[in-house]
Each structure stands twice: as structure tokens, then as C-alpha cells.
Amino acid sequence: MKQEGVYNDYITYMDDKNLYNKEQEKLEEQRYLAYQEMLKESPNLSYEEFISIQPMTLNLIEEPKPSQALQEFMKKYL
Numbered sequence: 001m002k003q004e005g006v007y008n009d010y011i012t013y014m015d016d017k018n019l020y021n022k023e024q025e026k027l028e029e030q031r032y033l034a035y036q037e038m039l040k041e042s043p044n045l046s047y048e049e050f051i052s053i054q055p056m057t058l059n060l061i062e063e064p065k066p067s068q069a070l071q072e073f074m075k076k077y078l
């Protein structure tokens with residue numbers, strides 16, 4: 001198995017994965033802050049009800065996936 005690019009693939013994958021996770025945390029924090037604001041108007045509103053009445057916002061950022069070489073390396077060694 002060729003492993004020349006696996007190390008760089010791993011570094012790139014982890015950088016992308018960390019960035020993706022941070023963006024997801026920011027989105028969740030924004031949702032929670034909006035929920036806190038909505039609670040001021042209707043104190044009996046549950047988080048599930050709040051989420052269900054929110055307009056559907058599409059998260060167009062896909063979760064990063066490891067390259068084929070990195071997937072093979074991870075299967076074999078991890």
C-alpha cells in the first residue's frame with residue numbers, strides 16, 4: 001500500500017474536521033441563544049417545539065471525509 005500522502009491527508013482531514021466541528025458548535029450556540037430569546041416571549045416553549053417551528057435552514061457544509069488512502073490506512077492500522 002502506498003503511504004506517501006497519508007500523513008498530509010491526515011493533517012488536512014483533521015484541520016477540516018476541527019473547522020467543521022467549530023462551525024457546528026457556533027450554529028448550535030446561535031440556535032440556543034435564539035431559543036433563550038424566544039423563552040422570554042413564551043416561557044412554556046420546549047426546545048423541541050422551538051426547533052420544529054424554526055424555518056428550515058440548510059447546512060450546506062458537508063462533514064469532511066478522509067481520503068481513500070487515509071481510509072485504507074485507518075482500516076489497516078487503527
